[in-house]
Amino acid sequence: METLEPILAAHPFLKGLEPDHLKLITGCASNVVFQPGQFIFREGEEANQFYIVREGKVVIETYSPVKGPIPIHTRQKGEVLGWSWLVPPYRWHFDARALELTRAIALDGKCLRQKCEDDHDFGYEIMKRFAFVIAERLEATRLQLLDVYGDRS
Amino acid sequence: MATVLERQIKMGDDNQNPMHPKLFKVMKVRKETHDTFSLNLEASDGSGGFHFQPGQFNMLYLFGVGEAPISISGDPGVKKTLTHTIRAVGAVTKGMMKLKKGDSLGVRGPYGTTWPTKEAEGKDVVIIAGGIGLAPLRPVIYHLLSNREKFGKTVLLYGARTPDDLLYVQELEQWRSRFDFEVLVTVDRALGKWQGNIEVVTRLIPKATYDPANSIAMVCGPSIMMRFTVLELMKQGLTQNQIYISEERNMKCGIGHCGHCQIEHIFVCKDGPVFRYDAMVELFKKRDI
Amino acid sequence: MTKSSFQIGELLIVELEHFQQLLDALWNRDFAVYGPTVKDMAIVHDEVKAVYDFPIGWTDEQEAAHYQLKKTGNGALFNYVVGPHTWKKYLFPPKVSLWEAKKEGALFEILPDKSSPPKMAFIGIRACDLSAIMIQDNIFTKGDYKDSIYLRNRKNNFILAVNCTKSGGGCFCISMGTGPKATKGFDLALTEIIDDKRHYFLFEVGSELGGEILSQVTTQAAGETEKQTVEKAINQAKNQMGRALDTRGIKELLYDNSEHPRWDDVASRCLTCGNCTMVCPTCFCSNIEDYTDLTGKLANRQRRWDSCFTLEHSYIHGGSVRSSVKARYRQWLTHKFASWIDQFGTSGCVGCGRCITWCPSGIDVTEEIKEIRRSVKVSTAV
Incomplete structure (x- = not known):
């Protein structure tokens, strides 16, 4: 069977990862496909994976009994979905739903957490990459909050 | 007999009042x-x-x-x-x-000054618009599409507040259906049936296809949006002199006489509104000027 | 001595008793003649018909936030410095109609302006104010677009400059290189001399028109003694300068110090009243206001002087760019002394000192700049 390694190596999130580390991560990877409308994860569930999106589009949303689903932001090709697997209590805080046919690689969080503990060099590498993702999300969220196109901007 | 002023300067034509619409x-x-x-x-x-x-x-x-x-x-x-x-x-x-x-x-x-359509020939063109900022950039898009062979890859990244705030929706669809024009649209927030991107426009910059070393970027939108956009473009490898922005200031005359649109030594109405970013970078560091 | 005309550069003496002939010659040539006169206990510019309209025997005492007229006892016509008025009120009027338009159905048309350009003679322009006029010429007549109103008002001017023989408390024309002697831009320039026996004026011809006008006045050739007396009198003004400003590297000094704590300090004293911009002979900001008559069929656009000290000046949708006093004061001073140089090739300040005199809190531009320079010197010395 063809391994997922070359696909992972080519993804922006993992670009430049050392071969040893790439092997470690490939060991936790599996291919997944989501149909349009299908939930990838739901708020409150245990967060035991994250996803490297290869194709399609995913919306992160929350739910209000009055308004229904409230979309927050979208993730697509070249991006990473989910980081709750990395921080206790390892539960999803939002829903994620495929908007289009979405192909992704799921990475087993439990397996990765253990590998990060066992090999801190590997752990640091993963942490650096997630810090980047989280910082980027935080900056984008701040920009969204600024409502720059609003009436008083 | 010539007065002192007439000797010193060539008098303009009295009948051409620049304030007459x-x-x-x-x-x-x-x-x-x-x-x-x-x-x-x-x-x-x-x-x-x-x-x-x-x-x-x-x-x-x-x-x-x-x-x-x-x-x-x-x-x-x-x-x-x-x-x-x-x-x-x-x-x-x-x-x-x-x-x-x-x-x-x-x-x-x-x-005012113009977008660098000449300088952009032979290069990839990245147009980034926020909100009403798409309006002053639409003439560039028309120009690119009617002279498509003169340019490399062309990209439009457009962000608006909500799907209802998107301008030129039909045209966006037409442009999007072309194979020679990459159009990415996003909104900051959305409810209901919106199936498109919900992201700030700056996040589209890494997703588009262009060669940062051989691109010209033209940016127009609210001041904060433009500053973050420039930051992201430079992260991608563009230099200050590859980036053009359009500034907004109070303008009463449009001809450099009323004094309202000044940013330090610049009159936005005649030195702008379009500036190459390197001309503005030092001024962007100053507040309330 | 009468002659059909005098040559540019010629020096001639006019006795006080013949000064009226000059005014008459101008009025006879259909000039509206404006000069100094006393009004509301200040020396202002207004129409002058006769010598007795002039501020005879008055002088002005000036300091920061202080202006007072004083009797001198001598009969001098020009023994004052500069008052609250500048000459820009005639060339770039405080309030002026840009145009009127009339609506007919869905269309409207701009009504033709039928008035003819004025012919104005300005009597008693000081060297600093003459420089200020040339600065405004630069702004309004030398760019891609010419200001029609300014051109119209500026076209038929007669300028009689007066060289200063005394300086006021706010004066620093020497620092700005504009005075106290008028060197160009005039049709005639005079220096007024009163000694034990005589009260006379030494005239210098600056243009053909000046030579022609002067030829209608009783004159005599200027002697060496008189020329020396005049030179001495002008030197006296040089030695009396109330203020001084070090202009070396002033552009960089201000550009580089936009966050200097002195701006907060001056902002705590500035009332943003805009007096400095109103009395400044070079300030050129304007705003446009729109009016309609009661029927809504006749519309008028009026241009008024504006001041960068108002919040509205920098207003764009959402708010003002320069919302703090600090930002607005800094804009004014930095524009005047720094960005002006980049914009128009000269300083925007002519050293007339009006902004110092007429500031109700006595803010002194020379002091503010000196303070910034001093602290920068100190910090670079350390």
């Missing part, structure tokens, strides 16, 4: 969003033809109410019709929202 007739009104609309105008005297370069603006005069600086949003290749897209935010622009076909409007212009 030319009369234009509204040919068509199109509602774009709840607060934004486009006007198609033609010269009332039938003289026809309004020449401008992408990025320039006009002072539009509404009878008895006043003037507002509005960028030209139409096709520079279509000389007969002058098109403006206007967001109703002040007394003048709110008044203009009530204009109907056949009404008249005063026009002075075109004024």
